[in-house]
Amino acid sequence: MKAAVIYEGxxxxxxxxxxxxxxxxTDELLVSVKASAIKHxxxxxxxxxxxxxxxxxxxxxxxxxxxxxxLADGTRVYSMGIxxxxxxxxxxxxxxxxxxxxxxxxxxxxxxxxxxxxxxxxLKFRANIQPGDTVLINGATGFTGRVxxxxxxxxGAKTVIATGRNQxxxxxxxxxxxxxxxxxxxxxxxxxxxxxxxxQINPVNVVIDYLWGHTAELILSSLxxxxxxxxxxxxxxxxxMTGDLIQLSAATLKSVNLQLSGSGLGSWTxxxxxxxxxxxxxxxxxxxxxxxxxxxxxxxxxxxxAGIWNLEVPDGHxxxxxx
Numbered sequence: 001m002k003a004a005v006i007y008e009g010x011x012x013x014x015x016x017x018x019x020x021x022x023x024x025x026t027d028e029l030l031v032s033v034k035a036s037a038i039k040h041x042x043x044x045x046x047x048x049x050x051x052x053x054x055x056x057x058x059x060x061x062x063x064x065x066x067x068x069x070x071l072a073d074g075t076r077v078y079s080m081g082i083x084x085x086x087x088x089x090x091x092x093x094x095x096x097x098x099x100x101x102x103x104x105x106x107x108x109x110x111x112x113x114x115x116x117x118x119x120x121x122x123l124k125f126r127a128n129i130q131p132g133d134t135v136l137i138n139g140a141t142g143f144t145g146r147v148x149x150x151x152x153x154x155x156g157a158k159t160v161i162a163t164g165r166n167q168x169x170x171x172x173x174x175x176x177x178x179x180x181x182x183x184x185x186x187x188x189x190x191x192x193x194x195x196x197x198x199x200q201i202n203p204v205n206v207v208i209d210y211l212w213g214h215t216a217e218l219i220l221s222s223l224x225x226x227x228x229x230x231x232x233x234x235x236x237x238x239x240x241m242t243g244d245l246i247q248l249s250a251a252t253l254k255s256v257n258l259q260l261s262g263s264g265l266g267s268w269t270x271x272x273x274x275x276x277x278x279x280x281x282x283x284x285x286x287x288x289x290x291x292x293x294x295x296x297x298x299x300x301x302x303x304x305x306a307g308i309w310n311l312e313v314p315d316g317h318x319x320x321x322x323x
Contacts, residue, residue: 003087012309035110036067111318119148122263131156139210141169153177195222203231213243225255
């Protein structure tokens with residue numbers, strides 16, 4: 001079969017012939033892959049830099065973690081691959097697949113799940129979002145951030161505050177459900193003053209952070225209290241696009257009713273992951289099929305994988321490989 005294969009020491013995958021994967025037990029299925037999105041997770045796993053890659057052998061392998069595929073009877077499903085999904089064929093788990101509804105194209109169906117995982121799991125299980133909450137999404141102009149804005153509103157947020165560097169993208173978020181926007185600027189004081197002002201009007205109940213790093217320090221400092229009673233703020237780190245480490249003042253922790261947590265592989269319970277496949281992803285697929293959840297994709301061919309691996313896609317788009 002044809003596949004995108006990464007070799008030890010190579011900077012990009014290659015489009016080559018590779019042995020077809022084999023089913024090893026009755027819980028697995030061999031499927032034909034139709035589309036697979038390229039995400040930051042896939043790239044960091046290919047490099048071996050993601051925390052979930054630690055200790056795994058560095059051998060030639062097919063990349064790609066999930067995608068849209070067809071079963072032997074022609075049924076379209078989304079699934080996470082046991083073997084790499086950037087290939088004509090892959091092996092999946094029977095219990096970890098979700099039917100794709102009619103009216104939802106392969107590229108959208110392939111691009112959406114990772115963003116849903118990065119948004120809905122954080123909002124629902126880590127932040128415990130409640131109707132009427134004020135939600136701040138740090139790094140909202142990225143693909144997952146845009147999805148988070150829409151899902152936060154769907155889950156009942158009264159006010160959604162979006163931060164980001166791209167002013168045009170921030171303006172677009174106002175059409176996707178954001179109520180307020182805070183441009184990330186070189187002037188730290190200006191950014192903090194805006195966050196503080198919005199926090200005073202509507203206390204921030206939830207922060208979903210896709211950037212971490214310096215902006216997280218600024219936001220946490222903006223939430224620091226003055227000794228009076230404060231709102232409960234659930235701060236959830238999902239991504240670390242601008243840095244893995246931060247400095248956090250003890251005064252902030254002591255002056256705010258703050259819950260600090262993370263959302264990612266290893267942080268969820270088995271029951272929560274089961275709900276992702278049985279309820280959350282099917283619900284979000286239906287929202288997308290009905291036009292209530294909007295995303296943008298850039299489609300490429302598997303044969304072009306080497307040339308597009310480091311392609312910069314427009315802000316808020318997801319690169320999807322069609323197979």
